[in-house]
Amino acid sequence: MELTREQLAIIKSTGNIKINAVAGSGKTTTIIEYAATRPKGSRILYLAFNKSVKLEAVRMFAEKGLDNVKVETAHSLAFKHIVYNCNYTVRPQGYRTHEIAELLGLHSNGEKHTEFVIANHILRFFTFFCNSDKQRVQELNYLDVVPDSKAKAFVKSNYKQIESQTRILLGRMDTGEIDVTHDFYLKKFQLSAPMLTFDYILFDEGQDASAAMLDIFLKQKATKVIVGDTHQQIYSWRYAVNSLENTDFKTYQLSTSFRFSQEIAGVALDVLKWKDHLYAGNTFSINGKGSSKAHKVKAILARTNLGLLLKAIEYLREQRKVSQIYFEGNINSYTYADEGASLYDVLNLYNGKRGLVKDKLIGEMKDMGELREYIEKTDDAQLGMMVEIVNEYGNEIPGIIRSIKAKHVEKDDKQKAEMIFSTVHRSKGMEYDSVQLVNDFITEEKIEKLITEAKQDEFLLSKINEEINLLYVAITRTRNSLHIPEAIMPKGSARGSQIHILREEKAKAYTDNDYTKTARPSRTTQKGRPLPGEYANSVLKSREKHQQAYKPWDQKMDDELTVMYCEGVNARDMSKHFGRTRGSIRARIIKLGLEEMYG
Numbered sequence: 001m002e003l004t005r006e007q008l009a010i011i012k013s014t015g016n017i018k019i020n021a022v023a024g025s026g027k028t029t030t031i032i033e034y035a036a037t038r039p040k041g042s043r044i045l046y047l048a049f050n051k052s053v054k055l056e057a058v059r060m061f062a063e064k065g066l067d068n069v070k071v072e073t074a075h076s077l078a079f080k081h082i083v084y085n086c087n088y089t090v091r092p093q094g095y096r097t098h099e100i101a102e103l104l105g106l107h108s109n110g111e112k113h114t115e116f117v118i119a120n121h122i123l124r125f126f127t128f129f130c131n132s133d134k135q136r137v138q139e140l141n142y143l144d145v146v147p148d149s150k151a152k153a154f155v156k157s158n159y160k161q162i163e164s165q166t167r168i169l170l171g172r173m174d175t176g177e178i179d180v181t182h183d184f185y186l187k188k189f190q191l192s193a194p195m196l197t198f199d200y201i202l203f204d205e206g207q208d209a210s211a212a213m214l215d216i217f218l219k220q221k222a223t224k225v226i227v228g229d230t231h232q233q234i235y236s237w238r239y240a241v242n243s244l245e246n247t248d249f250k251t252y253q254l255s256t257s258f259r260f261s262q263e264i265a266g267v268a269l270d271v272l273k274w275k276d277h278l279y280a281g282n283t284f285s286i287n288g289k290g291s292s293k294a295h296k297v298k299a300i301l302a303r304t305n306l307g308l309l310l311k312a313i314e315y316l317r318e319q320r321k322v323s324q325i326y327f328e329g330n331i332n333s334y335t336y337a338d339e340g341a342s343l344y345d346v347l348n349l350y351n352g353k354r355g356l357v358k359d360k361l362i363g364e365m366k367d368m369g370e371l372r373e374y375i376e377k378t379d380d381a382q383l384g385m386m387v388e389i390v391n392e393y394g395n396e397i398p399g400i401i402r403s404i405k406a407k408h409v410e411k412d413d414k415q416k417a418e419m420i421f422s423t424v425h426r427s428k429g430m431e432y433d434s435v436q437l438v439n440d441f442i443t444e445e446k447i448e449k450l451i452t453e454a455k456q457d458e459f460l461l462s463k464i465n466e467e468i469n470l471l472y473v474a475i476t477r478t479r480n481s482l483h484i485p486e487a488i489m490p491k492g493s494a495r496g497s498q499i500h501i502l503r504e505e506k507a508k509a510y511t512d513n514d515y516t517k518t519a520r521p522s523r524t525t526q527k528g529r530p531l532p533g534e535y536a537n538s539v540l541k542s543r544e545k546h547q548q549a550y551k552p553w554d555q556k557m558d559d560e561l562t563v564m565y566c567e568g569v570n571a572r573d574m575s576k577h578f579g580r581t582r583g584s585i586r587a588r589i590i591k592l593g594l595e596e597m598y599g
Contacts (some may be wrong), residue, residue, distance in 0.1 A: 003033065010252045011037050018206070018249040019227040022286045022467060023268075023476035024259025024431065027227050031202055032060060035069050038200055044069045045198040047077075047217070049205035053429065057204075070198070074213045075182055077196075078189035083180070086188075091179035094341045097123060098360040103178060104165050113374055116361055118162060120378040121146075121155055125166040128182035131210035131239035135191065137167050147238070147459060151379040198222045207233040207245040214243045219359065224249070231272055231284065231472050234425060236462060255285050259431055259479055262288035265498045267482065268475045268489035274444050274468050277451050278461050288502050290435065292479040299420040299432040301474045305334050306385040307440035310392070312421050313400055314581055317405070319419075325407045326414045328422035328430065337382040346371070346386045347397055350552075391552055392584055424474045436483035436502075437474055442467040443487055553588060561585070565594045 003011070007030045010019055021027035035044050046061070046069055048054035054073050083090060095103070097119045104122070106115035125142045134140055142162065146152045155162060173180045174188070190212040203209070203217050206228035217224065230244045257265060265288030272284055300315065302308035316322065327334060335343040341359040348356040350368055357363040365371045368387070375384045393400060409417055420432065442464070445491045450464055476483060483500040495501065557578070564574055575582045 003030075004254075006252065006254050006256065007033070010034060010254075013250070013252065014223075016247075016249040017226075017252055018244050018247055019225065019252045019254060020244055021227055021229055021254035022257050023229060023232065023473070024257040024290065025254035026258055027204075027254055028057070028060065030254060031204065031225070031227060032064055032066070035061070035066055035200070035202065036064060042199045044200045044202065045196060045222070046071045046202045047204060049208060050075050051076075053204065055587060067589050074209075074216070075186055078186045078232055081192070081194060082185040082189050086176065088173075088176060088180045088185065090185070091181055093340075094181045094183075094338075095123065097360065098364070100169070100241055103172075106165070106170060112370055113364060114158075116364065117154060117374060117377045118158055118165070121158075121162045122165050122169060125162055128239055129166065129170070130181075130187035131212055133190070133211040133215040137163060137170070144459065147463065148376075148379040150376045154377045158498065168337045186210075187212055193219065196220055196222070199227065203227070203243070208235040208238075208240045209243045210239055211241045212243060213345065214246065217243075218247065231469050232428070234466055234473060235304055235430070236466050256287040256289050257476070258289050259290050260292075260476065261292040261498060262289070263494065263498045264288055264475065264478060264482055266494050267484070267490065267499060268472055270493040271468060271472050271475060272445055273490070275465060277444075277447050278465055290479060292313065294433045294480060297415075297420070297433040298418070298436070299422060299427070299430075299434070299477065300436045300438060301422055301424055301427055301477060302438035303424060303440045303470055303474075304385060305382070305423060305440045306388055308421055308423055309334055309389060310581055311438045312404060313393070315419065316403065317586060322418050323407060324409050324413075324417050325404070326409050326411075326417035326420045328420060328426040330552055331405060331408050333380050337380075337386065339382075341383065343386050343387070343389060343397060343401070346383070346390045347395070350390045350394065390579065393587065394552055424470050427477050428473065431477055432480055433479050434481045434483070435474070437471075437479035437485060437488060439475065439485040439487055439502075441471045444490065557589070558592060561588060562592065562594060565589060 007026065009015070010030055011033050019027065019030070021030075031046070035046070038044060044066075046057055048057050048071060050073060054076070057071045061071060079090075082088070097116050100106075100119040100122055101115045104119070106119055121142070124145075125137070125140075128136050128145055129140055132140060143152060143155055145249045146155050151570060170184070172178045173184050194216065198220070199222055201217060201220055201222045201224050203224065203226045206226035207230055208228070209217070217226075226243050226247060226249065228243055228244050231241060232592070233242045250284065264448055265286040269284065269286055278545070283534075300308070300311055302311055312325070312327075316325075339359075339361070341362050345357045345359045345362040348354065349362055349365055349371060352367070354363060354366075365374065367575075371383070371387065374380070375387065390397065414420070422430070447464055450460070453460075475484070480501065481498045481500060483502055485502045489499075489501060493499075561574065562579070564577070569577075571582045571585050574585045578585065
């Protein structure tokens with residue numbers, strides 16, 4: 001391919017540089033060409049973000065005949081230097097909350113499940129420290145990364161114990177008394193101040209590097225190149241820092257995207273302009289040069305697992321002829337939390353069948369009320385989402401998951417899928433011919449409201465910034481067309497043939513707290529045109545005042561639904577009335593047998 005002026009300027013550059021590359025701008029091609037033009041015999045290290053990127057980079061450098069380029073991830077480097085030399089055993093899946101409570105001998109102080117809440121915060125503090133560039137745990141204030149007010153109140157009351165036990169956990173790993181985690185050996189690698197024998201180090205996806213990784217990189221004597229997209233930082237929940245903004249290297253731009261057209265670029269730019277509410281001087285440009293006309297590979301992207309799963313259920317009920325779908329990542333990962341609790345565990349607790357719960361933490365909960373209390377004190381977003389799904393679909397869940405899995409194809413057959421489902425995080429680095437967004441992203445209206453409340457809270461401002469990044473990343477996954485809910489579409493943004501506005505409510509709108517705290521969706525009744533039928537009109541105001549979105553269906557709600565069905569109220573209006581998806585409404589209609597009795 002013919003290189004752009006921006007690419008040529010990078011290839012001819014000298015000294016330490018950073019490259020701000022927009023989505024689809026050919027940054028990998030640029031880096032390969034940069035490596036190919038370095039002096040013969042140069043020792044070059046390419047640091048990839050993860051294993052899949054590493055394998056692809058190995059292939060591409062080999063095709064170019066660049067056998068002087070060593071491709072590693074930060075963790076693979078650390079593994080070779082630390083795990084081998086210290087004879088550590090690695091625990092790949094990490095530790096679960098209940099395991100930490102047992103390992104550290106934590107006990108309740110009289111309150112329900114205190115030992116598990118403390119263990120959860122110990123794990124988070126441990127991760128916070130391991131990803132930081134600090135030398136000692138005491139140099140960090142864990143409260144800085146606990147946004148939820150109830151969780152923060154708990155941490156304040158128990159801070160001394162959480163901090164001391166975090167240090168004990170680190171010490172036991174250091175001596176080899178217990179297995180180490182990936183975060184731990186990377187941290188020990190950083191603390192060892194390694195000096196790597198390379199002439200050039202190329203650091204990809206720099207916007208999502210941890211402070212520990214960045215510290216290792218910056219202390220090397222080699223000529224350093226950081227490449228990434230400052231607007232694609234979406235891993236702050238893993239304590240990532242934006243290295244493009246934290247280094248003073250000379251800046252180069254890759255502003256031409258070969259993935260999508262200027263029409264799509266315009267929407268992406270208008271979303272990024274929302275950052276003007278946060279920071280002054282936010283200037284950025286994207287030149288869209290993509291010209292794809294294909295419509296074969298289609299994807300639905302959501303901000304959260306919950307939003308995606310609910311959308312998948314709705315989609316499959318509306319598109320019954322669809323026979324093959326694919327979930328990016330692993331289909332099972334959408335029904336399991338990182339610590340191992342499954343949707344089925346929460347469902348069994350919901351049904352009072354504690355004997356069937358496999359996860360030890362969930363098994364310690366007497367009922368759903370105790371689980372919700374635990375979630376409030378720990379700000380555990382994943383468990384919160386599972387509770388929402390169980391509240392929404394209850395005992396329909398096993399059948400729903402079976403029907404999804406029955407249509408799910410394996411990764412090798414991904415190209416056969418009629419629709420691909422993914423969260424934004426799992427779609428990072430991917431591209432599709434057509435992208436449809438679920439209505440669970442932040443909007444400019446919510447940003448304006450949150451800014452008023454945030455004032456000078458830097459942590460909250462950074463969270464809002466990342467929410468904008470999530471929407472930008474989602475939009476820029478498309479090669480051709482974008483289907484975007486009207487609520488998300490930037491006001492005044494140009495609309496052409498590649499932009500399709502979804503005017504109907506296709507997914508739940510989320511409340512402000514979901515963007516800045518737990519990321520748990522709150523369903524709210526939405527005001528719309530008057531519902532037909534005398535009964536429906538009489539209860540609408542009451543429903544708006546007394547929302548029951550979090551509660552499972554009860555007899556009163558079933559009676560309301562039955563009357564509304566008999567009066568001919570359509571699924572869309574019933575969805576608004578109850579604050580639930582149309583898929584949920586249809587499922588309840590089927591469960592109650594209303595079609596057979598009154599259809």
